[in-house]
Each structure stands twice: as structure tokens, then as C-alpha cells.
Amino acid sequence: MNAYDISYNSLETFTKDLDPKNLKKLYDLGIKNLHDLFYYFPRAYDDRTNIMKIGDLRGEEYVVLKATILSVASPPTKSGLKMVKANATDGSGIIDLVWFQMPYLRKTLKPGEEYIFIGQIKSGYRFQMVNPEFKLSSSQRKISEGEILPIYSSSKALPQNSLRKIIHHFIKVYLHIFQENIPEEIIREYNILERREALKQIHFPTNNKLLEEAKRRFAIEELLILEMGIVQKRFQSEYISSGNYHLDDNKALVKKYLSTLPFSLTNAQKKVITEIYKDLNQGKIVNRLVQGDVGSGKTVVSMVVLLYMLENSYQGVLMAPTEILAVQHYLSIKDKFEALGVSVELLTGSFTGKKKQQILKNIADGKTGIVIGTHALIEENVVFKKLGMIVIDEQHRFGVIQRKTLRDKGVLANLIVMSATPIPRSLALSIYGDLDVSIIDELPPGRKPIKTKWISTDSDIKIMYDFIRKKLSQGRQAYFVAPLIEESEKLSAKSVEELQHEVSSYLPNFKIGVLHGKLKNNEKDEVMKQFKNHEFDILVATTVIEVGVDVPNSSIIVISDAQRFGLSALHQLRGRVGRGSYQSYCFLISKTDNDTSKARLQIMEETEDGFKIAEEDLRLRKSGEIFGTKQSGLSDLKFVDIVHDIKTIKLVKEISYRYLQRHKGQIDNVFLNKDIAEKFKES
Template sequence: MRRVTFFKLDRPVQFLKGVGPRRAEALSRMGIVTARDLLYHVPRRYDDATTVQPIASLDVGQDATAVGRVRSKGVIPTRRGLRIFQAVLQDASGMITVAWPGQPWLDRKLREGDLLLVQGPVRFFHGKQLQPREFTVLARADDPDPSEEGGAGHVFVSYPASEHVPQWVLRGLFEKNLDVLLREVADEEYLEPADRERLGLPALPDALRELHRPTSLRAARAGRRRLAFDELFFLQLVQARVRFQETRARPGIQHTRTNRWIKPLHDALPFPLTGAQARVLREIYADMTSPHRMNRMLQGDVGSGKTVVALFAMLLAVESGTQAVLMAPTEILAEQHARRLRELVEPLGLEVVLLTGRLGTREREAALGAIASGEASLIVGTHALIQEGVQIPRAGLVVVDEQHRFGVRQRQALSELDSRPDTLIMSATPIPRSLALTLYGELDLSVLDELPPGRTPVRTLLRYPGRRDEVYAFVEEQLAQGRQAYVVYPLVGESEKVDLRSATEEHARLRDEVFPHRRVGLLHGQMRGEEKDAVMRAFLAGEVDVLVATTVIEVGIDVPNATVMVVEHAERFGLSQLHQLRGRVGRGAAESFCILVAEPGEAARERLLLFRDTTDGFEVARHDLRIRGQGDLFGAQQHGRD
């Protein structure tokens, strides 16, 4: 591999031919700041001679792609007041009228003589007429393009553009600068010819040339494949460096197993560990007993036994004389963890210290004192654990539960303690960022792919809005058996921008009209903390039959008696969100159901059918990664991307 230096392409784009200060400012708003940015601003689509049809051959009913010069243009008013922009497009074979109803402003944008690529249906209106869904200005008037006739082999490129930097400007910039930029990028080739041949990749300059001036669609695909390889390769290099710095460059804590607590807990468990739990514990223990820091993700569906695995890991830290910390995203979830852990370890003589924002002054001071002194070895809490004034001097293991509900910096806060503790992050569905990091090597992965005996998977059903009454009738059947139900909406209140049902309005309707004889509660993120907490506790205590909510209940309450989850406008939710919502039911012995009420639509239906047919959280995350992208791998931005 060659030694590479980067400097030539990092000069400001302002100094390239045809740019200047004003255009550089417009380019910067598109993320193009340097010469490198421009070179790597690759086309978003290609059209070759096989897809571009001669105008004379276009027939009514076709969905066509054509290229031609604007020979005349104008705005045509209609009797109803609609103004239609029309242009006559001509190529070597003939002419056709192209119409944009309701877009008279195009008269100011397009000029006679401009070369256009248009795509859309051909209709009959006083003759054949093409109505473009999309069009691209390939060249301006008086800017002859020798290949405008779309001869054999010619490929038209379309770039991501903006109002201030349209297609024809970008094409002009590449025409003036591409040759120079390709000569400069040649110095940055890092693969030897033998490596490129083995991998079936073109040289970097050749790849970029084919992306911007493709000789064929196949060559353009080869160029894109080279850039994709580079991106993945450098991502892996960066991840490997981060992994080395975090786990290898400085030693971590080498825990020692004594079985003082681990064996008694194992012997006292009222159930045997599953094969998956035993396998995962071997992986975790191997990490923790090595001199290197652990940075591991534990993925498992609801009910697969993640909490028990985490407890055994925490006990190894305690046996080594360090403190083990479990951080949960909500107070109720933290309380549930603390209660469950106390049931298991207090008979062994261990105490669990809980730290949340609900604690009174005296309780909080006692908890902080026990944690700071090292007396507290098992610690459970919320974000309160990372607030100023909290000292955990001997942290040996940090467990982050439902990690997708924490921000990037929140998750890192505990793992960056001076003691350099091991880190175990848990989730029923890894968010795309986490899955991408796992694929690229920063996180080790342990998967609980086996449910304990006797657990029944949640049945997922897909229903259209027209069958909503049937859904309500089924919910009533479950309530009559003494069960509880959730009904989830994407919005808190009505919106003028989207026609969607909302939790607030629907709560009143369900309470007064659908379930008037039932206790119907309301829960959403705009309620005060104490209000939300009161509703959650009432539902947990069985004092609410139907809980109408937003996604605030993705994480938080474990209600074994809740057997139905109805998700309205399910097409508006991400797959990972849906999986988390589905995880709110199926926590008891009774059969449970997740009912997705969604508008008909091919794209949404395909996605929801994928979700319906799998209960594997990791498979759901893979679909989510493919659909949404992996998020910002190296920053704090965490949403998916196109």
C-alpha cells in the first residue's frame, strides 16, 4: 500500500475556474467547500442512449425520457385561471410539446436554446404532449454539446443541484476543472495495481472520470463501486484505530472470578440459563478477565434474559472488588431493575443502591455517600448517575440498558470514568448507528437468539383503517378477560400539516364512545414528569384498562397483564420503533398481540409485512439499516440518512 499525502485537493473551491466568491458561497450551502468536495460530488442518476428515446418515436401512454433543445416557449392561461408553462422540444428526429401545469415561473428559468432532459408520461392534448415529472438542464443556450443527440454510448449525468447551483452550472464547472482535479487525485491512489486487479477495482482517477464522464453505465457502476470500497475501507481503518485506542492502547481492568457471588446466584436461580445465555456469558467473561477493556453489545428480544446476563457480569465486577453500574433511561425502568436485582441478590447478602431523580434529599445523600465511598457495589440508576456531583471511584463495569434511548454523549459519560470500566450496552433492537458500528468492528456483539422455555412469541397482525371496529372489538374481548391494552399514536395533538389521528383527540373519543365502561388513560411526552409517572404507575397497578399513548411508552413499563398493542398509522413509524412498541406486550404467560393499523400503500405494506413476519430484533435492525441508513458514525448526530 502506498503512502498518501493530502493537500492539493483541499484548497478552497473558490479558486477553481468558473467559481469565485459568490458561487463558492452557494456551493458551500450544498456542502461543497473544497476542490475535493466538488470532485466527490458525484451524479445522482445516469441516462444513456438506451433509455433516451427519439422524440419522433414517442407514443401516447408511454413513460418517456427524451433530450432536446427548447425551440419556443411561453405561458398559456386557461379558462379556470390555471397558467401552464409550455415549451417545444426538438431533437434530430422531430419536436414535441412539453407542459408544466401550474408552473409559470419556469418561463423565467428556461431559455430558448437550452438543452433539456425530460422524463414523464406522454399524453394527448391537442396533439402529443409530454408532462415531465422531472427535468434537467443539460446545457444552456449557446453552449453546444457535441453529444446532445444522444448517440450510441453517450450517457447523460444528473447531479444533486440547488436553485442557486443548477445542473448547467455544475456541468460547466466539471467541464472546466475535471481534468486538473483528476491529475491531482492520482497522487492519492493508495492501492497497488496488483491489489486493484485482485479486487476488480479501477484506479481512483479512472473511477472518478467514469463517474463524471461515463463512457457507459457499466463503467459508471464500476466507478461507484470503487468509491464505495474506499468509504468502507477507511471506515474500517478509523474504527480499528478507535477500537485499539479504547481497548488496547491503555490497559483496562482485568477482573478475577472467585465464585463468591456468581456460583450461589447460579445455584439459587429458579430457572436454568438458556444455551444462548451461557454462551453469551462465556464471551463476556472472556472479555472481562482479559487485560483489555470490554466494549460489547448484548442484543436480545424482550424476554430473552438480558437482565440476568447483565447481573452475572455485574457480579464478576463485584467479585473483583470494583463497582458495577446499570443505567436505565426511565425512573420506572430503573426501579424495576433494582427490584428484580434485589430479589435475586439480597438473599445472597448483597445490596443494590438505586439513584434516580425521585429520591428525597435524605435518600439521595445516603445513596451518593454509599456510591462515593465504594460501599455500594451494585448500583442502578437513570441519567442521575452522570450528573455533576456523582462520584463512582471504583467503577469496573458499566451496563447501559435500552441504549437507543440515550444520546451518544450520555452513553459515553460513564464509560469515560477514570477507572476505565468495561462497557456492556443492551438493546432489544440495535439502532442503525449501533448496528453499523458493529458491522464495522468497534463493538463486539453477543446475541441472545433463544427464548426461555414457555415464552410465547407476540402475534403481529396488519389491518387497514376500514377494519378498525374489528380491532376495537378484539381489544374489548381481551379487556373482558381482565387484560390491559395499549393504543399508540404518532402525534400528541392534531396537526394542520398532516392528516393523522392524535393521542389527545383519540383519547377523548375512545374514552367516551368506544370504551365508555373502561378506564382509559393518556400518556404523552408533553406531560409533566410527575404526571407521566403517575399514569405509568396507575397502569402498572391495574388501575387503567386502556392506555392511549405516543411512543413515550417504547421503554419504561413492564406490565405482564398487558396483552394487546394497537399501533395507529403504523406506516409512520420506523421498524425499530415498532419492535420496541411490540416489546411492551408478551411479558406475561398469556398470548399477546401487536396490531398494526396502517394506510394501504405498496412501499409501507412491504415494510410492515417484513416486520410482521419476523420477531428477531436483529433482523428488524438489519431492515431498518437498509431503509434508513446508519446515522452519523463518528459524531453526535444519530438519525438515519439517505
């Protein structure tokens, strides 16, 4: 067994090094193999040479403090959780220290004693640490100058010292198997710390200079794995497919389609269509992200491109994340396309028997020009005669493997992915290394702006309900959104059940439907269908409605506990209304005192521009909150902040491009290839 295999080997292989009792404890921390263990990096460091003063704190950082306890109390909490609260000072300021569900600390902590406290700072009326680790300053063993101890995310079952000992032992015995996974030419050119030394320094640093070098090395490594994996796919696709086809550039069908629309294309839509035409006419494989705000007309752009490819002898497909969204796309184009002589089929998971077999036969024979569908499109039995263009709606709902499976069905791998989550251009270009980026930054003329109001008092809530009652009586419909499905002891946010009860008490004479993530897919589709058909006046839901069917008659959305949502999520939810001819309204209910939450709600009142909102979202939020999907590859970066480290991201992207250009799309480091394969494998 070589080093390459051992690093991803299960920890069960190392029984002589590991007490069986600790195996499960490590598994509970998400550490399942040797690679996981070595890459389980400290979240902070106990550096006695770098104890901070309370007066110098900036907030939202892990720190080590030395402070004297002033007082200890056990105040009651609304949730019933047991809390111990202490105040401490180091002479430069006072900090609040809070522990939950550890009542014994009331007697352990002694006023007048000096302690070392280690934890994350939270800002507020006064700086606060929640559940910090601590030890008596006088009992702390003498630490020689320069010694820095790692602080890991540990558990009660496997405390800090035990975890330190395990990691220290494995580094001592198995560090040699971790061979270099960054190509030697990149290591030399950018003066990067060698992998084994970096692993040693990141866990048990000799000094702060070497610790910073180790952090820099792993920032480059994690970005290199991500960017090389993304960019290599594009290089390989272009090497294989570029220039292998020619289009006659027929556009008669497209012109007929555009003449049937009750509106003219915006300049932004025309620009994006021209960009795609240019790629196709140069024989390039299209690999493009089309992003635009809710209602900006991305779907019309995709229909033009699908018709263009069909007119030039290629089939097209549009894949949507839900059956109800696929049906909506199908119904919106079916009549127009069939009037043009274009055969359109719908294919979803609910199709079975002879009907499904006939659809599959028509697709395989080429009788069907355009197929609209769901995940059912990637099934093995779906075979195309001459697939040349793939459009994926709400691309973040699909994984890398699902997209690749669909592309592999085509004679050409042209791909357009659409996203209604606006991302600032600089960030989009950095993140989507394998995609060209087109932005539709213009809304169709004549759209009525959605009136947005932040509701913060009980009296305003009552006025809001009176207003909604009037609109519902006029035949309109309304969404009510809650951030949780069930009641929670830990969070004060309204659950769907609580919200449903509140809505029915204020609006007793209207029919209410309920929609949340715990329902099965067919149940969700049925509820949305009933709401669209006006069988319900009100839909109480979680954020599952963020991407969903158009209900033009729904002109009101109420978002409860709005402070719990990021700006992008609030903007997407607001986009559920304003889709018909009626004036639409968005109410944001929040009694927050948090300054950041207040800023978000004020921005929502001030603008509907999704790109402005995205810029503000980047400014106000931590980067890790922006991209939650696993397939983006960005949600688990440890050393890179995607908001503030755009220069580093761009640099590594350039390094990846230059390297792959020199090596004709191939990576000659077996360990980097293995890490890329692990990163991009379907979870």
C-alpha cells in the same frame, strides 16, 4: 494554511470564488465547507448515451428517459395539493409523470412534444416519476459522445446549472488540495483510483468506465473511514489494557443470585455468560454486543456479569437511556441484591443536593458496588473507586462519545452493550467492527405467544374495539400507537390527536393518557409512571414507547397506519405487551394496497421470531431505512448498500485489521486521520 486545514474550511473563506448570494443557498443544501462541496456527489447522471426504455425499467432507480407527452391534466387531490399529471410514451411502454405544487406546468407541457425526463422511478400499477426534471428533446444542445452531465439534489434557489458551474469552478481551482487519504499500500494492493482523479470523474465523468472506478473508490473510502475509526479504537484499547488484570474467578455470589430467581437460565443465556467469563479470565478487555429479542433475558445476563465483577473486586454500572427505564432496572434488582449484601445505588438527573452528594461519595469510596443510572453517570463529578464493568442498555440510544466518557472512568474498560433490535449475525459482525457479538436466540419457556391480527376493514375495526372494551372492563390496559404527532396535509397517517379522538369515541368510559416526542423528558416519565400505576386505562402514543417501562397489566397494543412502520419497528412495538401473565394481543390497522406493506403485515401475523423478522426486514427494505441513528455510521453511506454489499464491508474490515496489525494500531496518513476525526466527532 495547509491543504489538510483548507478542505474543512468554511465556504465563507472563498469569497473571491463564490457570490455571497450563493453562500446561503449552499448552506441550505448542507454544504458548509470545501470538503462538503467536493463530496456533494451527483444523485444521478444525464447520460444521452444511456437513455433507458420505459419497457426496460425495473423501478426505484434514477433514469433518463426520452418520451412523447400523450396527455396533461390537473386532477383534484384529497389533500388539496395542486397536482399536474401527464402520460408519456417512448413506444415501449407508458409512464405517469406527476408534479406537485407546480400548476404552471399544465400549460408548459405540450401533448405531442418529445421531452427528456430525469428522475427516480416508482413502481405501482404503472411506472411513475414524481417531480422529474425535464427539457424539450429538440432544444437539448448536442452532447458529444461520452459526455455525461451530473444531476445533483438541487433547489429552486440554486438550480442544476448554477450548482454545476459552482462545483466545476471549485474542482478546477482547488482540486489540488485534496491529497490522498487512503494509505498508499492499500491503493497499490487493491488498484484503487487516486483521490483527485476520482473526485474529477465522480462529478464530470469522461466515460462510464471511469465513473464506475470512481464509485468503487469512494465506496472503499467511506467504508475505510468508518471501519478504521471503529477498529482502531479496539486495537488501541487492547494494546493499552490487554493482560493487565487477573480475576480470581469467584462465583459464589452469582450462584446465590441465580438460586433466588423463579426460573432457570436458558441455554442461550448460559452460552453468552460463558463467552463473557472466558474473555475476563483470559485478561481480555470485554467489548461485546449482546443482542436478543424482547423478553429473551438480556438484563439477567448483565446482572450476572455485574455481580461476578463485584465478587472479584470491581464496581459495575448499568446505563439506561431514560430515567423511568433506569428506575425500573433498579427496582427489579434492589431487594434481591441487598439481600445478598450488595449495595446498589440509583443515579439520575433528578437527584440533587445532599442526597446526590451522598450517592457520589459512596460511589467514590467504593461502598456502592453497582450503580444503575442515566446520562447522569457520565457527568464529571461521578468518580468511581474501581470501576471494572460497564453495561449499556439500548445501546443505539447513546453516542460514541457518551460511551467513551463512561469507559474513561474505569480502571478497566470492559463494556457490554445490549440491544433488543435483532440483527442477522452476518450483518452484525460486519457492522459492529469493534464488538464481539453474542446472540440470545432463545426465549424463556412458558411465555404465551402474542396473538397478532392485521385489521383492514371498517367492520373489523368495530369488532376490534368491542373486544378491547371487554378486556379493559376486565382490568387490562391498552396501547394505541400513531405514526405522527400532529395532523399533516402531506400524509394520510393518523396523528396522535386524531387517534385520541377516535379512541375516546369508541371507548368513552375509559381514562386516556397521551405520550409523544414533543413532551419534555420529565413529562414523558410522568405519563408512563401514571400508566404503569393504572391511572390511565389507555395510552395513546407515538413510537416513543418502543423502548420503555414494563407494564405487565397492558395486554393489548393497536398500531394505526401500520404500513408506515418497518418490520423491526412493528416488532419492537409489539414487544411492549406480553410481559405479564395475561394473554396479549397486537392489532395492526392498515388498508394498504402496497405489496411490500402487505408482505410485512403478513409476516407479523405469522411469526414472533425477531431474527426471522430481521431477515425479512433486510429483504424487504432499503438498507438506509434500517439504521437511522447517526452514531451507527451507516445511515449516510452513499455508495454502499449494507444489505447487498456485505462482502465489500467484510473486505474493508479485513483491510483495516491487517493494516492496523502491521502499524500497531496507528494510521500514518494524516488526511485519513482527519476524516476519521470528523466522522466520529459528536454532532
